Amino acid sequence: MKITVDFEECLKDSPRFRATIEEVEGDVCELESKLDKLVKLCIGMIDAGKAYNAANKQFVNGIRELAQQSTKDERRQGVPFLILFDQAQRSIKTQLQTFVKDDLRKFKEAKKQFDKVSEEKEAALIKNAQAPRNKQHEVEEATNILTATRKCFRHIVLDYVLQINVLQSKRRSEILKSMLSFMYAHLTFFHQGYDLFSELQPLMKQLGGQLDQLVVDAAKEKRDMEQKHSTIQQKDFSNDDTKLEYNVDADNGIAMEGYLFKRASNAFKTWNRRWFSIQNNQLVYQKKFKDNPTVVVEDLRLCTVKHCEDIERRFCFEVVSPTKSCMMQADSEKLRQAWIKAVQNSIATAFRDKGDDGEKLDRKSSTSTGSLDSGGEPKERSLKGESALQKVLAIPGNSCCCDCGQPDPRWASINLGITLCIQCSGIHRSLGVHFSKVRSLTLDTWEPELLKLMCELGNRVINQIYEARREELGARKPQSGDPRHEVEAYIKAKYVDRRFIRRPSDEELRTKVVSLSKQEKRLSSSSEHLPPRAPPPTPKLRPGSNVSGQSGQWTDNSVFQPWGRLEFKNGEMAFYEPKEYSPGLQLFWASCARSLPDMAEALAHGAEVNWVNTEDEKRTPLIMAVQGGSLVTCEFLLQNAANVNQQDAQGRGPLHHATMLGHTGQVCLFLKRGANQNAADIDEKTPLAMAVEAANADIVTLLRLAKMNEEMREAEGPYSQSGDETYQDIFQDFTHMASNDPEKLNRYQQYEPQRP
Incomplete structure (x- = not known):
């Protein structure tokens, strides 16, 4: 104041x-x-x-x-x-x-x-x-x-x-x-x-971009760890014996390692538990990991190994050198045998290495690769970075994000076949892999079949399916820079609720199925690079059926036509329409016709990827994709959770059919995806037996290598992931050949089963 x-x-x-x-x-x-x-x-x-x-x-x-x-x-x-x-x-x-x-x-x-x-x-x-x-x-x-x-x-x-x-x-x-x-x-x-x-x-x-990538990597690592955890948790641990195997080419130089009891050389002959390892042709042990290893045997070429049954303790063996001997005890007889074998193998390896002037034997070159023909050219490897990016972005509509239109996308949904910006890719990832599988166009490695899948679909094709009624419904498509919650709501409405899809009428669906089946017939007759389709088998009755055909079920006596089915009954041919035209039937014929857009449309309309055609030997879309001969079609179904081991009425899965038709690229793909090569059909024939009977050296090579690799992984223990490097190299060669040079693999006629 x-x-x-x-x-x-x-x-x-x-x-x-x-x-x-x-x-x-x-x-x-x-x-x-x-x-x-x-x-x-x-x-x-x-x-x-x-x-x-x-x-x-x-x-x-x-x-x-x-x-x-x-x-x-x-x-x-x-x-x-x-x-x-x-x-x-x-x-x-x-x-x-x-x-x-x-x-x-x-x-x-x-x-x-x-x-x-x-x-x-x-x-x-x-x-x-x-x-x-x-x-x-x-x-x-x-x-x-x-x-x-x-x-x-x-x-x-x-x-x-x-x-x-x-x-x-x-x-x-x-x-x-x-x-x-x-x-x-x-x-x-x-x-x-x-x-x-x-x-x-x-x-x-x-830093925000790096954070998104770190979140992606962390989620991937978490899934891998959870998968490892689940795999190990399901194993039987009733036997504590660990599977050990001698590996002379181990990256860290340690051929074998584990705990053993060692008898001291003092007057008291005390036993102490130590961590032993065979490395660099030496037998060493250490008390703690940080301690320097103590060398037991300097040169394994100068020692021998033998069982010890004349002492009170069980599972003992002795490594004897010209200057000293070392008494050791394993935890079980199985482990004792493994260690003795490992020492013997290491002794042999030490002699071999010294005999070759210190150079290791090239084990990979000794493995037969069947009729694999590289032509002397460098092997083409999986695409990564800018190469994959350029190929995918060259597809019309792929230069902008499929959902918000942001230019220059760097991510993709591999089961949908679309490109995405980083924000939309994060939203897709949150939907779950049953809706969208996200991969980086620049950071991840792209297999050739997956890259071709991306090039056969694209944003324009998928948006014509998933946004068919968007304008009709008055829904606004988000733009780059819109709030995340708006973009997320739109993407969920588009792919999860499928709100903008145009449902076909029964007549439209029937027309589509007929068109696809006719298209498949034209493709089969005009494809020069595919082996000929197997003719319809000789009709035969199922056990327990009536000779007159009045009762019981007929099998192998029908020919599926584009518009229905022709059956042999009582010596006459009769025509039957399908019971219903469904999205599953559309997926069935689209898979055979090699039409990825129609397959994507069928899945969008609710088709079950493992749909079974009960009117055609219980075949699935994946089996029909094998019949169609397209590697990319099979890849698309597998990316959308198709069961690689689902069998038809004859007990044959996709691997059986690919082997029968001589489709080497598909055999390679199914083996990489975990197909069971030991499964037998109703005639007790496995894929390997079919390939041997057909004298298809490529497929025989693949099947035998896969079996050998599976046995090696089982022997290496639950933590093994990679398997044999020879297997990896040969499978990679077949993969690239199937995608980039398929005519080299079509050198054999298909397997035609003999009917009684």
């Missing part, structure tokens, strides 16, 4: 003046108290800010140490805070303290002089009033004192009033100036912070 004192009123020294003076003095006292409190609070804020700044520096240094970064960028760290605190000290603490010390101090001094002269004037007035009239010299003295006192009072009271009015006028400007300066300090602080983070925005976007 601003209080001013009138100069004329002060000369009168009236009660109004005194009352005003009293009010001013109380106001100034209160002002001084509040300013002192504000200055103390400012000092506390500055001290707390300095403590925060120090803690912030320590926190940043902790982050730097966590990231193990050696560079130290101190240019910006804490500078805005220091500027803010310095300005607070100058604008509030220093400036207000100056106002309190200078202006309020002058006011207090003026008040003291005013109070003193007021008392002196009051005393002079009393003395002047008390002077007797008969004493002239006292009267003159009192009058002179009063005159001088009044003159002094007027001078001091005017100075005091001036000081009051100046203080009252200045207090508002000083306080406002201080607060405005502090506000500008805040403005500078936040502006500098904004500039700093604006410069960091590209880095933050880059």
